[in-house]
Amino acid sequence: MSAIRELYQQIILDHNKSPRNFRKMENATRKVDGYNPLCGDHYTIFLRMENGVISDISFDGAGCAISKASASVMSSMLKGKSKTEAEALFRDFHRLVTGGADQEESLDRLGKLAAFAGVSEFPARVKCASLAWHTLHAALNSEDTSVSTE
Amino acid sequence: MEISATMSVPEIQQQRVSIAGCRHHFPVLRQWVNGKPLVYFDNAATSQKPQVVIDAMMKYYESENSNIHRGVHYLSERATQAYEGVRVKVKQFINAGHQREIIFVRGTTEGINLVAHSYGRRNLKEGDEVLVSAMEHHSNIVPWQILCEEQRATLRVIPMNDRGELLLDEYERMMGKRTKLVALVHVSNALGTINPVKQMIASAHARGVPVLIDGAQAVPHMKVDVRELDCDFYAFSSHKLFGPTGVGILYGKTHLLEAMPPYQSGGDMIKSVTFEKTLYNDIPYKFEAGTPNIGGGIGLGAAIDYINQIDLNAIAVFEHELLRYATEKVSAIGGVHIIGNAKEKASVLSFVIDGIHPHDIGTILDAEGIAIRTGHHCAQPVMLRFGIPATARASFAFYNTKDEIDALVRGIHKVIEVLG
Numbered sequence: 001m002s003a004i005r006e007l008y009q010q011i012i013l014d015h016n017k018s019p020r021n022f023r024k025m026e027n028a029t030r031k032v033d034g035y036n037p038l039c040g041d042h043y044t045i046f047l048r049m050e051n052g053v054i055s056d057i058s059f060d061g062a063g064c065a066i067s068k069a070s071a072s073v074m075s076s077m078l079k080g081k082s083k084t085e086a087e088a089l090f091r092d093f094h095r096l097v098t099g100g101a102d103q104e105e106s107l108d109r110l111g112k113l114a115a116f117a118g119v120s121e122f123p124a125r126v127k128c129a130s131l132a133w134h135t136l137h138a139a140l141n142s143e144d145t146s147v148s149t150e
Numbered sequence: 151m152e153i154s155a156t157m158s159v160p161e162i163q164q165q166r167v168s169i170a171g172c173r174h175h176f177p178v179l180r181q182w183v184n185g186k187p188l189v190y191f192d193n194a195a196t197s198q199k200p201q202v203v204i205d206a207m208m209k210y211y212e213s214e215n216s217n218i219h220r221g222v223h224y225l226s227e228r229a230t231q232a233y234e235g236v237r238v239k240v241k242q243f244i245n246a247g248h249q250r251e252i253i254f255v256r257g258t259t260e261g262i263n264l265v266a267h268s269y270g271r272r273n274l275k276e277g278d279e280v281l282v283s284a285m286e287h288h289s290n291i292v293p294w295q296i297l298c299e300e301q302r303a304t305l306r307v308i309p310m311n312d313r314g315e316l317l318l319d320e321y322e323r324m325m326g327k328r329t330k331l332v333a334l335v336h337v338s339n340a341l342g343t344i345n346p347v348k349q350m351i352a353s354a355h356a357r358g359v360p361v362l363i364d365g366a367q368a369v370p371h372m373k374v375d376v377r378e379l380d381c382d383f384y385a386f387s388s389h390k391l392f393g394p395t396g397v398g399i400l401y402g403k404t405h406l407l408e409a410m411p412p413y414q415s416g417g418d419m420i421k422s423v424t425f426e427k428t429l430y431n432d433i434p435y436k437f438e439a440g441t442p443n444i445g446g447g448i449g450l451g452a453a454i455d456y457i458n459q460i461d462l463n464a465i466a467v468f469e470h471e472l473l474r475y476a477t478e479k480v481s482a483i484g485g486v487h488i489i490g491n492a493k494e495k496a497s498v499l500s501f502v503i504d505g506i507h508p509h510d511i512g513t514i515l516d517a518e519g520i521a522i523r524t525g526h527h528c529a530q531p532v533m534l535r536f537g538i539p540a541t542a543r544a545s546f547a548f549y550n551t552k553d554e555i556d557a558l559v560r561g562i563h564k565v566i567e568v569l570g
Contacts, residue, residue, distance in 0.1 A: 003184075004517045008510075008568050016569075039509050039525050040539040062539060064507035065569060122513060 006118035007125070008065065011073070016065040021058040021075035028056075032142075034135030036127055041067045045135045054078050054086060057136075064128050066119065071132035073112050083140050089113070090133045096120070097129045169468045172460060173549040175200040186519030189554040194339050194367055194498055194545030195523050196389045199453070203393055206452035207445050214448075217441055219418055233444050236451035237434070240399050243454050244384065245375040251407065253400040253434040254442050258366040259289040261385030261400035262333070264437060265362055266293035268410040269383075270331065276302040278330040283308040283316055283345065284535055285338040288528045290364045294333055303330070310535065314341040314490040321350065325357050332361045336368035340529040340541070341490030342473070342498030344368070348379050355380065360406065366390055370547070371469055371496045373462040376401050388446060392547075393453035397446035400437075407433040414439040465548045469497050472546045476555045480544075483562055485570065489541050500527075500541040503562070506569045508540040514568055515542075518561040520554075 025031075025046035034043050041063030048056035057078050059071045074093075078086050092106045093113050099120035107114045119129045173179060176198045181188050190198060210232065216225035218233050234249075241249040255261045270293075274280070280294045284307050291305075298305045308321045325332075332354045337344050351361045360382035368374055369386040376384050383402045389395040402410075412419055412430055416439040421429040430436045457465070476499050481488050485504040503511060512524035523543045526533045533539060544558055 004514055004564075004568060007513070013569065040530075040533070041509075064509035066510070125509075125513060128509065 003118065003121050007122060009115045009118065011112060011115040012065065012069040015069035015072035015076075019059075019068055019072035022060065022072065023058045024060050025056060025058045028058075030139040032135050032139040034061075034131050034138070036063070036067070036131050038127070039064065041128065041131055043067070043071055043132055043135060045071070045132065045139050047136075047139050049083075053080060053082050055080075059132065063131070066116075066125050066128040067131050070116065070129045073115070074132050074136065077112065078136075086136065086140060090137055093133055094130060097126050169460060169464060169548050170551065172200075173551070175202070175456075176549055177201055177204070179549060183519040183521070184517050186557075189518075189520040189550075189557050191544040191546065191550065191554070191558065192521045192523050193370075193547040193550075194390070194527075194543065196395065197370060197392045197547055198549070199392055199394065199449075200456050202456050203449050203452045207394060207449040210445050210448040215445070218444055219435075229444060232451070233442075233447050236447045236454075239451050239454045243458070244369075244399075244401060245377050246401050247377060248404060250433050251401055251404055253402065253407075253437045254447055255385075255398045255400050255437075256396055256443070257387040257389070257398035258364060258385045259398075261383075261398055262290055262362065262364060263293045264400055264413040265383050265385075265402070266297045268413045268437075269360075269406065270294075270297040271301070272409075272411055274298070274301040274303045274330050277328060278303040279306050279326070279328045280304075281306050281308060281321070281324060281329055281332045283334055284310045285314065285316070285341055285343060285345075285529065285532050286333070286335050287339055287364065287366070288530070290333050290335055291531070294331075304328075307531075308334075310343075312536075313492050314338065314343045315492045316343075316345055316350075318346070318350070322353060325354065325359060329354075329357065329359050332359055333364070334361065335364045336374075337365075337371065337496045337498075338490070338529075338532070339367045339498065339545075340500055340527040340532045340543070341492065342495040342500065342545075343490060343492035344372075344494040344496050346494075347381070351380050367496070367498070371462075372466045382406055388450040388453065391450070391453055392456060393450040394443075394446045397443045397450050399450075404433065407437070410437075412439070413437050416440050460548065466496075468548050469546055472550055472552065472555065473497060473499065475552055476544065476546070476558070479555060479559045480562065483559065483566070485566065486562065489536055489538065497546045499544045499546075501543075502538055502541055503565065503570075506565060508542040510569055511542040511562070511565050514565045515558070515561045518557065518564065520558055520561050522558075 028046035029049045030047040032045050043059050043061035046058045057075045097116055097119040116129050119125050178198045214228045216229040218230040237249045237252045240252045294305050309317050336347050354361045362383035363381045365384050365386040370391045385400050387398040419431050419436050419439040421431050487502050489500040508524035525540045
């Protein structure tokens with residue numbers, strides 16, 4: 001069970017049960033849908049961008065504990081971040097969940113996201129953890145659209 | 151001892167020992183996964199292969215490999231005899247009237263596509279209707295959708311109740327002058343429902359409508375007799391029947407197959423070719439263009455020999471008891487709901503747990519060495535019907551045991567402990 005406990009850390013269980021920023025946003029400037037067709041996970045990421053900075057972020061949708069907690073933790077960390085800062089965090093997060101993270105250096109920057117380190121032991125779940133981030137990436141780089149992790 | 155479905159309980163219990171002894175015929179089951187003995191409950195996705203199937207394919211490649219239907223040399227003769235011998239075995243296995251009614255395909259999906267392309271395009275006109283059920287696998291929906299779009303025909307869906315049983319009165323009402331084909335799943339891969347296909351085929355025939363049966367999930371679990379069912383087409387896959395992937399069977403009645411145009415074209419499906427005119431081969435070869443999966447066919451033949459030794463009626467009785475036991479134990483766990491509670495079911499236990507996504511269930515069970523399927527099972531309309539995104543599905547074969555079901559129950563308790 002140790003790898004399972006490592007995967008489902010308290011912070012992940014908490015964000016799954018009580019997701020933060022889990023709401024539709026009326027005044028969003030960007031709204032993007034993300035799908036994982038394999039398992040039916042589906043989230044919408046809402047962004048409000050002001051002067052190149054994320055002034056508000058929220059999400060809505062349904063999926064597994066890993067995908068929902070990932071979206072929730074992501075949303076809780078990005079308010080006030082610039083597009084460049086958000087993209088840099090995505091790169092660090094992606095390295096973390098695919099097992100390529102340099103522990104010493106990046107864990108600091110990752111903060112709460114470090115809770116997702118256990119995902120790298122479960123290759124089938126990397127897509128769950130990164131769905132919200134891929135959707136965010138699309139939201140930061142385009143107009144309203146839809147992305148898929150397949 | 152001969153085994154039949156009408157045997158007394160002590161006789162069946164005696165036979166169970168012999169079925170339980172079959173487990174060691176499957177080398178893949180002798181492994182540990184994540185520090186636990188493998189519990190393989192993903193049989194509806196694909197079954198495991200007994201040593202005799204693996205050996206038969208190895209022997210073919212080691213000593214008989216050659217192309218069929220074309221060489222005068224020794225090896226080609228042997229390969230042709232072995233491959234055509236499998237056609238006879240399949241004919242006997244499903245009790246078809248003649249081996250020309252047995253077409254080798256890649257699997258159930260290709261069998262259905264063959265009928266949709268060949269029979270469907272020839273016989274469907276604008277305004278006609280194809281009936282499918284609400285519990286079809288995508289492979290028995292999408293080919294008909296494409297066909298209906300091309301022919302400007304309509305796809306209609308036979309509804310089901312909350313237990314996962316088709317509404318037969320609705321079915322009777324839906325059939326009319328425009329109905330040109332009924333395509334039905336014999337056993338649902340997502341719900342386990344055994345549909346009353348014999349009765350449904352008789353109803354369709356009373357109106358002159360032919361019926362295709364998707365038998366992918368039925369053939370491994372019960373004796374199928376295509377002449378008793380009187381189905382017009384019956385498709386199934388080798389790999390769910392303890393044989394290799396990449397080969398399957400389409401059964402079709404002679405008079406229908408003979409009137410149908412070819413599906414794919416090329417070598418082996420012709421009698422003569424000139425640039426002006428090609429004369430097609432007789433059935434079944436008319437539908438078997440190109441070099442087939444010969445090694446796979448040989449493996450399917452070995453799988454059928456193996457199953458015949460055990461007896462499918464005994465397998466059905468044994469698996470029914472496994473399913474009964476699993477249903478009782480799993481449904482007793484608080485917060486767990488079985489999806490699909492038809493009166494007649496085979497081998498499939500689909501379930502959801504309150505507040506826990508099936509993917510998380512699958513990951514935690516995998517850490518316990520238990521392989522189940524999670525997701526929509528290529529039956530998204532079924533998920534939509536029950537208002538759920540996905541299910542966790544344990545599906546059984548005769549090499550599974552009650553001890554393994556006990557492990558599943560302990561695993562589900564762990565899932566709830568971690569995520570509940």
